[in-house]
Amino acid sequence: xxxxxPVLLEVSDLRTRFHTPEGTVFAVNGISFHVDEGxxxxxxxxSGCGKSVSMISLLKLIPTPPGDVYAGTVIxxxxxxxxxxxxxxxxxxxxxIAMIFQDPMTSLNPVLTVGRQxxxxxxxxxxxxxxxxxxxxxxxxxxxxxPDAARRVYDYPHQFSGxxxxxxxxxxxxxxxxxxxxxDEPTTALDVTIQAQIVELVARLRESLHMAVIWITHDLxxxxxxxxxxxxxxxxxxxxxxxxxDLYDSPSHPYTMALLGALPRVDRRRDQRLKxxxxxxxxxxxxxxxxxxxxRCDFVIEKCRQENPSLIQIGxxxxxxxxxxxxxGAPR
Amino acid sequence: xxxxxxxxxxxxxxxxxxxxxxxxxxxLSQLAWRRFRRHRMAIFGAIVLTLLxxxxxxxxxxxxxxxxxxxxxxLRLLAPSMEHPFGTDSVGRDILARTIYGGQxxxxxxxxxxxxxxxxxxxxxxxxGYYGGWIDSLLMRITEAMLNIPxxxxxxxxxxxxxxxxxEIEFIGRTFSGSVIVIVVIIGLTSWMYLARIVxxxxxxxxxxxxxxxxxxxxxxNAQIIFLHILPNSIAPIVVSATLGVANAILAEAYISFxxxxxxxxxxxxxxxxxxxxxxxxxxxxxxxxxxxxxxLTVLSINFLGDGMRDALDPRSRAV
Numbered sequence: 001x002x003x004x005x006p007v008l009l010e011v012s013d014l015r016t017r018f019h020t021p022e023g024t025v026f027a028v029n030g031i032s033f034h035v036d037e038g039x040x041x042x043x044x045x046x047s048g049c050g051k052s053v054s055m056i057s058l059l060k061l062i063p064t065p066p067g068d069v070y071a072g073t074v075i076x077x078x079x080x081x082x083x084x085x086x087x088x089x090x091x092x093x094x095x096x097i098a099m100i101f102q103d104p105m106t107s108l109n110p111v112l113t114v115g116r117q118x119x120x121x122x123x124x125x126x127x128x129x130x131x132x133x134x135x136x137x138x139x140x141x142x143x144x145x146x147p148d149a150a151r152r153v154y155d156y157p158h159q160f161s162g163x164x165x166x167x168x169x170x171x172x173x174x175x176x177x178x179x180x181x182x183x184d185e186p187t188t189a190l191d192v193t194i195q196a197q198i199v200e201l202v203a204r205l206r207e208s209l210h211m212a213v214i215w216i217t218h219d220l221x222x223x224x225x226x227x228x229x230x231x232x233x234x235x236x237x238x239x240x241x242x243x244x245x246d247l248y249d250s251p252s253h254p255y256t257m258a259l260l261g262a263l264p265r266v267d268r269r270r271d272q273r274l275k276x277x278x279x280x281x282x283x284x285x286x287x288x289x290x291x292x293x294x295x296r297c298d299f300v301i302e303k304c305r306q307e308n309p310s311l312i313q314i315g316x317x318x319x320x321x322x323x324x325x326x327x328x329g330a331p332r
Numbered sequence: 333x334x335x336x337x338x339x340x341x342x343x344x345x346x347x348x349x350x351x352x353x354x355x356x357x358x359x360l361s362q363l364a365w366r367r368f369r370r371h372r373m374a375i376f377g378a379i380v381l382t383l384l385x386x387x388x389x390x391x392x393x394x395x396x397x398x399x400x401x402x403x404x405x406x407l408r409l410l411a412p413s414m415e416h417p418f419g420t421d422s423v424g425r426d427i428l429a430r431t432i433y434g435g436q437x438x439x440x441x442x443x444x445x446x447x448x449x450x451x452x453x454x455x456x457x458x459x460x461g462y463y464g465g466w467i468d469s470l471l472m473r474i475t476e477a478m479l480n481i482p483x484x485x486x487x488x489x490x491x492x493x494x495x496x497x498x499x500e501i502e503f504i505g506r507t508f509s510g511s512v513i514v515i516v517v518i519i520g521l522t523s524w525m526y527l528a529r530i531v532x533x534x535x536x537x538x539x540x541x542x543x544x545x546x547x548x549x550x551x552x553x554n555a556q557i558i559f560l561h562i563l564p565n566s567i568a569p570i571v572v573s574a575t576l577g578v579a580n581a582i583l584a585e586a587y588i589s590f591x592x593x594x595x596x597x598x599x600x601x602x603x604x605x606x607x608x609x610x611x612x613x614x615x616x617x618x619x620x621x622x623x624x625x626x627x628x629l630t631v632l633s634i635n636f637l638g639d640g641m642r643d644a645l646d647p648r649s650r651a652v
Contacts, residue, residue, distance in 0.1 A: 056545075059549060061545065061548050061549060065465070089551075090551045090552070090553055091551060092551070093548065093549055093550060093551035094549065094550035094551035094552075095551060098549070098550065099546075099549040101542055101545065101546055101549075102542075103542060106541060106542040106543060107542040107543050107545070107546040108543055108546070109543045109547070109561050109564075109565070110543075110565065111564045111565050111567075112560075112561070112564065120550070120552065120556075120560075121550045121551060121552075124550075124551060124552065124556075125551060169546070172546075172550060173550070
């Protein structure tokens, strides 16, 4: 945990909402976090808690309308991305900040060869000639572990398996050696053995390219192996932020504890059932009053229903947003 | 950057013995060709169409254009004979030679009008579907307004409006009546609406695909996403629509020329050869029979071809 690394990305009070016919959905409600150079930060939470939306917001990829990033700053290397023009963002996306997506089956264009899709950003961002881009593409495919790469650049996505397509996506994302890679649940659609390979691949490439990674997942098992820090999100809020060790050793938010309780472990007795979290995430159509987790929380006190707790520091780079000290059960 | 090249690849899979499996998988176009070959009517259409094109092109090697336009009233309305296999028309021109040169013009009009139609349809449909919002509303209201006016009426009005004094034009060593260009533009500009709607519908659904978001995330510009990422995905319905559009354009030229508002003589088209033939429906049926038959064959074979292409290019039909 060297704290000397310079800050790469600093997000403050980011807020995103969607105007829908049913009303306004508050998807991201003032999240603040930072990513240091070369660091891996995991963002975890249930489906629909704003993980992906916040990442897409900071790349200015939220479709407007209906979406609307209405507050906050995203300082990347000293300048605010949210103030940049579309043209300036096109230079940053893919070159400085790259993103890989959840479903490799749908995130590659079915009618273009994979070689074309990878070499495109080389030509756009680095101004490579056709030949240079093509030879670099072959190198990239070899790098991500695609056998017979020189021939496979001419293949179409449907000729690759799911795991191989995700490797292609990674090759695409890494083509311009970005400083920050945002991985949006890149292993969710893959089976477990392939998941492990992809996690290992990204970890290895992160080392060699010295890039920072934001890894969005709802699998805390994946997080343990690779992240430096973990951000837990719920209903568009950050509810806990901690180093991996702190998070697993002393989770300080009831939601984090519930997530960990729902995780299968090899050291648990086999007759113990996994605990699920009762209820479902709140309807984001109404701006929540009080703590959004209160209706599902085992530790709930009266104050939780009145007022939403903000993140408070409880240790060295460990903060939580809860009115209750979960170790003692007493209000803070 | 060198970092990428230096790092090794520990999880490189063990190379398998791939001998015997070496046939490359079929590409999308090979699959489409396989499906097309199964479509007997489409093959029939393709063959007939090819023969018609050969007829129009090779025929001009046999008869010079001056012969096709040569009038001799002493030879008017002759029935088909050895001398004039298709007979002669009301001013004594050889109908066989005129169907050859007329065919060139009719096919040329069909194809070029469709190019204009397709460009306009793609541009309007793509912008409307991709950007949505007020751009979509504006473009679609224009499209609907155009669709509400009967096409024949639009054609007649525009032909009257633009059909004034147009100089003749020289093109690849031949002289055309300037009205050819006018007709091409008019047909192109009155027929793009259906294609625009098809393209818009395609874009509306395709733009929601994750690969579009992924392309955005790699810094691809809107123009590149529209033309290099989404458009190739909707090429199948566009090709089908354009193919059928050729038939419609030839028909449109035929009926507007039949009304005397189309391509002006002496330039022959299959359509303007029918002009005046209605006076001789029974007395000289060869006047309308041969150009009519050629129009029928062309339109029919293009429609068969389009049908076959629709089946062959449909990505959902995976039958091989």
